[in-house]
Amino acid sequence: MADPVITTIEIILMVPVALILGVLFLFLFRKLNARFQWRVGPVIRMYSDLAPLIGKTRIWQPLYDILKLFGKDTIITDVAHRRLFVYSPYFSLLFAISAAFFIPFPGMELLSSVPYSLVIASYLIISSILFTILGPVASGSPWGAIGARREVELFLVSELSFVLSIFSIALSSGTLVISEIAGRGWSAPSILLSLTSGLLLFVAMLGKLHIKPFDMPEAEAEIVAGPYTEYSGKLLGIYFLSKTFLTYVLVALFIALILPPASTSIFWLPAWAFAAMVLVFLLTVVQVLNPRYRINNALYWYVKVVIPVGLVSFIIAFFIRVVA
Amino acid sequence: MGIIDRARVYSPWLYHLHCGGCNGCDIETLAALAPRFDAERFGIQLVASPRHADILVTTGCVPKQFIPMVKRVYEQVPEPKVVVAIGGCACGGSLFYEEEPENYAILGSPDLMIPVDVYVPGCAPKPEQIINGIVQGILKLAAKGSSRKRREV
Numbered sequence: 347m348a349d350p351v352i353t354t355i356e357i358i359l360m361v362p363v364a365l366i367l368g369v370l371f372l373f374l375f376r377k378l379n380a381r382f383q384w385r386v387g388p389v390i391r392m393y394s395d396l397a398p399l400i401g402k403t404r405i406w407q408p409l410y411d412i413l414k415l416f417g418k419d420t421i422i423t424d425v426a427h428r429r430l431f432v433y434s435p436y437f438s439l440l441f442a443i444s445a446a447f448f449i450p451f452p453g454m455e456l457l458s459s460v461p462y463s464l465v466i467a468s469y470l471i472i473s474s475i476l477f478t479i480l481g482p483v484a485s486g487s488p489w490g491a492i493g494a495r496r497e498v499e500l501f502l503v504s505e506l507s508f509v510l511s512i513f514s515i516a517l518s519s520g521t522l523v524i525s526e527i528a529g530r531g532w533s534a535p536s537i538l539l540s541l542t543s544g545l546l547l548f549v550a551m552l553g554k555l556h557i558k559p560f561d562m563p564e565a566e567a568e569i570v571a572g573p574y575t576e577y578s579g580k581l582l583g584i585y586f587l588s589k590t591f592l593t594y595v596l597v598a599l600f601i602a603l604i605l606p607p608a609s610t611s612i613f614w615l616p617a618w619a620f621a622a623m624v625l626v627f628l629l630t631v632v633q634v635l636n637p638r639y640r641i642n643n644a645l646y647w648y649v650k651v652v653i654p655v656g657l658v659s660f661i662i663a664f665f666i667r668v669v670a
Numbered sequence: 671m672g673i674i675d676r677a678r679v680y681s682p683w684l685y686h687l688h689c690g691g692c693n694g695c696d697i698e699t700l701a702a703l704a705p706r707f708d709a710e711r712f713g714i715q716l717v718a719s720p721r722h723a724d725i726l727v728t729t730g731c732v733p734k735q736f737i738p739m740v741k742r743v744y745e746q747v748p749e750p751k752v753v754v755a756i757g758g759c760a761c762g763g764s765l766f767y768e769e770e771p772e773n774y775a776i777l778g779s780p781d782l783m784i785p786v787d788v789y790v791p792g793c794a795p796k797p798e799q800i801i802n803g804i805v806q807g808i809l810k811l812a813a814k815g816s817s818r819k820r821r822e823v
């Protein structure tokens with residue numbers, strides 16, 4: 347492991363970096379979404395006559411949304427289980443931020459070289475999502491409960507594809523340390539493995555970030571706002587903040603695991619940024635091209651696609667392991 | 671202007687409360703958010719839950735059966751909040767409203783039970799008018815937000 351002082355500095359630096367990148371990814375997502383729908387989306391350069399009144403740019407729009415929520419009243423309903431309702435967003439945020447510490451960023455190794463960092467990171471991501479389920483369950487609202495139930499079902503299947511993907515990669519490189527996986531070399535079978543497990547991880551990201559066709563937990567036309575229905579003000583802001591960090595974490599994890607040397611050194615930063623943008627672009631394309639699935643369709647689809655691809659992925663990983 | 675006050679102006683979220691009316695105003699309100707006028711350029715977004723909203727957009731005259739729901743939705747919006755009434759119905763009952771003899775089903779405009787901040791008359795108002803009304807609402811929202819902070823200090 348690296349020098350503890352450097353690691354500490356990197357960890358402190360990581361929080362704003364992850365926040366900024368998360369906000370930029372969400373902005374890109376919204377902007378591309380709007381462009382696909384023939385709209386303009388949040389403007390990058392404000393019209394010159396409006397700029398003195400409402401700011402020069404809206405690149406930070408997701409951050410403004412969060413800040414605005416911090417300035418509003420927070421309503422806690424009588425029927426809510428108060429403690430769980432209030433603390434869940436904070437725990438979700440805490441786990442999402444700490445997951446960012448275990449994933450390498452170009453030029454920053456952070457804690458990704460500690461033993462079993464892959465397992466730790468995946469557990470932190472799972473815990474963060476778990477608290478986005480627990481809070482709504484405690485809210486006492488039927489919409490929140492339905493949203494949470496859908497989220498649990500979606501979470502179980504998306505977790506299947508997540509685990510199949512990361513462990514076939516771990517199997518092929520024979521280690522559970524993210525920094526070693528991120529530094530592995532390329533060969534013909536490993537390209538194939540990156541394709542199959544990349545597909546699985548991408549599908550898992552769709553489920554975890556609630557991107558269509560897997561946005562049924564937040565289906566606003568049917569169940570109000572799903573899990574977030576009863577949340578308002580600061581607590582909702584914390585949930586959005588946690589989602590911002592989670593977006594960064596999943597994108598960074600994808601690049602670290604699937605596109606090997608891109609997150610090892612600072613010289614790879616342009617490639618990392620390009621890969622991240624392409625990934626967000628692909629997520630947007632899937633979002634705009636698809637309608638919302640019903641939950642049983644989604645489960646069926648996951649089982650039908652994920653298990654065969656996962657098996658192929660495992661066979662390739664096994665092959666690499668035996669031959670190498 | 672502090673950063674939170676500025677953020678309040680930059681990202682107003684609307685909750686669209688349809689109470690009665692003929693649906694004309696609702697179509698125009700959605701047109702204001704659609705590609706032609708695209709209010710999301712300025713961060714204006716339609717949200718699904720009144721708990722997330724800053725601006726309550728009401729359309730239509732209120733049927734008597736709908737009174738408790740309107741009050742409840744208004745109370746669910748966290749402070750600071752602004753109500754924008756869109757259309758002739760929401761401004762004064764329009765053609766559905768009768769004073770004498772009283773209409774058996776229609777109460778009239780929503781300002782008989784909740785405080786309305788901005789009125790956008792017209793049957794139905796054009797999207798430009800609606801956006802103008804929402805901008806007036808945002809200005810009121812900013813004023814309410816900053817005066818609230820002064821009170822707390």
Ligand code: SF4
Nearest residue numbers: 691692694757758759
């Ligand atoms: S104001 Fe006119 S268009 Fe709007 S709801 Fe009333 S009748 Fe319909």
